[in-house]
Amino acid sequence: MTARTALHNRLEQGVATLGLSLPDGALERLLDYQALLERWNAAYNLTAVRDPVEMVTRHLLDSLAILPYVQGETLADLGTGPGLPGIVLAIAAPGRQILLVDSNGKKVRFLREAIRALKLDGVRALQSRVEQVEGQFDCITARAFASLADMLGWGGHLLAPDGVWLAMKGRDPADELPGVPAGFAVRGIHALAVPGLEAERRLVVLGRSGA
Template sequence: MSLVTQGHAAELAAGAAALGVVLDAHQQQQLLAYLGLLIKWNKAYNLTAVRDPDEMVSRHLLDSLSIVPFVRERGGRWLDVGSGGGMPGIPLAILFPERQFTTLDSNGKKTRFQTQVKLELGLNNLEVVHSRVEQLQPAQPFEGIVSRAFSALEDFVQWTRHLGDPHTCWLAMKGQYPREELAALPADFVVESEHALEVPGCQGQRHLLILRRCA
């Protein structure tokens, strides 16, 4: 019996359409294959706190796809910090095969899972790194750095400031609007824009904050 049902496929298609994200047949197939691997591995590896497969389409796939418009208008080299089960980095790598994505996590089980996804789906534009963020030393700054409920905003930008430059955009995916976290931002980081996200099937608030570092 397949771990991914027709209901999951229909929910993904309808949710993506509601977000204004166009999926071709190959991208839809890859996202569902990723979902199947996530369901399978989550039973043994505890990749995500979401245990019910019926909640994973909205809370993982569609939540990741909700930032597609903001990724599309920016640069081509991206880092997903504290990627966990690979979100949003793996769905974004599927959506943007012409761009380069690096997913980073300090948990070896989670990066092993991500590596398996990379191999099975043939994601040549994805690099999986098992490391602490402070130890990562890329050859050049990333053009975009994204995190999904990784840490407080202050920690997010302080831990990753060496990975970007004034041309980099930092995308922080949050639940409730992080008013207190914004007040603690370092002085050399500014909020470029902020967006309330409507994720089909997700209860509660979702926000995206786009930050930049002053020169």
């Protein structure tokens, strides 16, 4: 069995465990993204995860776990790093406009190469601080990016009136909930079971108060 086949099997099993149905060719494109990230990571240190098998678990499956909660026609992924979860979501559920935001130039160069190489229609990368980004989005994702208070303080203006904010967290974020700014409300906190990952994962779903 080739290394690529082993990764494909692991990803396929993980997707099945998550109960997801992905478009034709999506698994191969996700592995193409993983391979590109692995190649660039050797020179640019884009992620601390270096083992390909761990990349499938900690990057691909971890990002895919939030797919059932993603909604709307437009999405902004804040503090996206090398495209997590934004690029994974773009491959797994194509058709929406996605903005990938990061302040790190090396990571944004990688994102632009990934968008080009993977032919990701409707996806663009922006090098910017979150508070300087303009526009409004139906869905906002943020993965281990900052506290809830800081996330919403810096990027709350980007959430459309009836939009949903998906904050990916590790441990139980209960101690962060009092810091949620006025004008926003927690809609739910979901424990995510990422196949092959022992660590805790939580998804905090937020929206605008009264929406």
